[in-house]
Amino acid sequence: MNGIGSEMWLALVTCFAAIFTQNILLTTFLGMCPFTSVSREVKTAAGLGAAVVFVMTFTTALNYLAYKHVLLPLELEFFRFILFIIIIAAFVQFVEMVIDRYSPKLYQNLGIFLPLITVNCAILGASLFMVIREYTFIQTIGYGFGAGVGWLLAILAMAGIRTRLNESRVPEGLRGPGITLIIAGMMALAFIGFTGVLS
Amino acid sequence: MSPQPAKPMKDLVADGLWRDNPIFRQVLGICSTLAVTNVVLNTVVMCTSLTLVTAISCMTVSLLRHWTPRNIRMMVQTLIIAFYVIIVDLILKAYWPEMSRNLGPYVGLIITNCIIMGRCEAFAGSNPPAPSFVDGLFSGLGYSLILVAISVVRELLGMGTILGFAMPYFSSDLWDKWVIMVMPPGAFFTLACMIWLCRSIKKKEAKS
Numbered sequence: 184m185n186g187i188g189s190e191m192w193l194a195l196v197t198c199f200a201a202i203f204t205q206n207i208l209l210t211t212f213l214g215m216c217p218f219t220s221v222s223r224e225v226k227t228a229a230g231l232g233a234a235v236v237f238v239m240t241f242t243t244a245l246n247y248l249a250y251k252h253v254l255l256p257l258e259l260e261f262f263r264f265i266l267f268i269i270i271i272a273a274f275v276q277f278v279e280m281v282i283d284r285y286s287p288k289l290y291q292n293l294g295i296f297l298p299l300i301t302v303n304c305a306i307l308g309a310s311l312f313m314v315i316r317e318y319t320f321i322q323t324i325g326y327g328f329g330a331g332v333g334w335l336l337a338i339l340a341m342a343g344i345r346t347r348l349n350e351s352r353v354p355e356g357l358r359g360p361g362i363t364l365i366i367a368g369m370m371a372l373a374f375i376g377f378t379g380v381l382s
Numbered sequence: 383m384s385p386q387p388a389k390p391m392k393d394l395v396a397d398g399l400w401r402d403n404p405i406f407r408q409v410l411g412i413c414s415t416l417a418v419t420n421v422v423l424n425t426v427v428m429c430t431s432l433t434l435v436t437a438i439s440c441m442t443v444s445l446l447r448h449w450t451p452r453n454i455r456m457m458v459q460t461l462i463i464a465f466y467v468i469i470v471d472l473i474l475k476a477y478w479p480e481m482s483r484n485l486g487p488y489v490g491l492i493i494t495n496c497i498i499m500g501r502c503e504a505f506a507g508s509n510p511p512a513p514s515f516v517d518g519l520f521s522g523l524g525y526s527l528i529l530v531a532i533s534v535v536r537e538l539l540g541m542g543t544i545l546g547f548a549m550p551y552f553s554s555d556l557w558d559k560w561v562i563m564v565m566p567p568g569a570f571f572t573l574a575c576m577i578w579l580c581r582s583i584k585k586k587e588a589k590s
Contacts, residue, residue, distance in 0.1 A: 261471065304494040307494050360577060365571060
């Protein structure tokens with residue numbers, strides 16, 4: 184296989200791994216706060232999930248470029264936390280303004296979730312993992328997208344289960360976050376089944 | 383935010399540790415630390431870092447509260463927190479590279495931990511530095527308490543050790559190690575049970 188072809192293949196594998204075997208929520212626990220608080224309804228969960236996929240794909244790519252071409256040549260690697268946070272905040276703000284200007288309808292559906300995303304640890308986490316695992320640029324895009332889709336998948340499944348849960352009798356102290364965590368644990372167990380699918 | 387009446391220090395301590403414990407009151411800020419609770423030592427290092435960063439950031443935010451414009455205060459707070467997190471990260475890298483590798487990206491993720499931001503926003507922004515420091519310190523300690531308890535349960539049941547030392551019954555052949563406890567699902571189950579326990583005790587407290 185030629186260079187670019189094999190790299191695309193690698194990116195695809197990274198993407199699937201990020202969705203199933205290394206799901207950012209169920210194996211590394213990132214993005215737990217919105218996961219427990221915004222998973223009551225399927226519709227809002229889907230909106231937030233879509234926003235996460237979008238922002239994560241672009242911010243990991245932007246952060247990769249900034250890290251590789253600005254911080255590394257200047258030997259300022261330790262500065263990456265601040266740079267990543269600023270890039271994420273600026274990107275979210277920018278997207279919010281663009282959507283507001285050109286598509287008020289999309290803004291109504293997605294807009295309220297965008298500010299929440301700046302403080303979503305999964306977004307920053309994805310960028311930090313990207314640095315630690317030393318991905319190439321194409322792999323980074325695959326990883327950012329895959330991690331976002333994995334998160335979307337997990338929160339959608341959780342919201343679906345939680346709407347059913349309203350009718351069941353959960354012990355008093357376990358209601359709310361407690362039972363959500365137990366379900367998340369079961370989902371994590373199920374996702375362990377994917378281990379070994381990708382090598 | 384209206385200025386709160388000055389609370390006695392004793393109340394700040396009790397609030398942080400038990401009454402308003404950030405974890406089982408709001409289930410906030412578990413993201414950055416839950417992942418390392420499979421080993422007690424990692425958890426202790428992580429929690430110490432987090433507690434220090436919370437306390438010092440709260441104090442700094444409070445010191446700068448009269449000079450911070452309201453509309454950009456979130457950004458200022460984030461930068462203050464990021465500044466201290468970088469210091470912690472560099473110290474760990476320099477003096478304990480092995481631990482720095484174990485913790486991986488999670489030290490950096492302290493920045494997005496909702497507890498620090500929450501304490502800065504809710505308390506430090508409208509109170510003098512000394513109470514802010516105490517408030518941050520004990521919120522951090524309350525958080526650490528639960529996470530260290532989780533890590534003790536997970537390491538003991540999963541590997542039969544605590545802090546790497548073999549425990550009498552659990553590391554012998556009599557105990558079939560629960561491997562699931564050191565894997566991700568174990569963290570979810572342990573935390574859920576912990577919240578269940580704390581909430582039930584609270585309910586009883588409220589009734590009596």
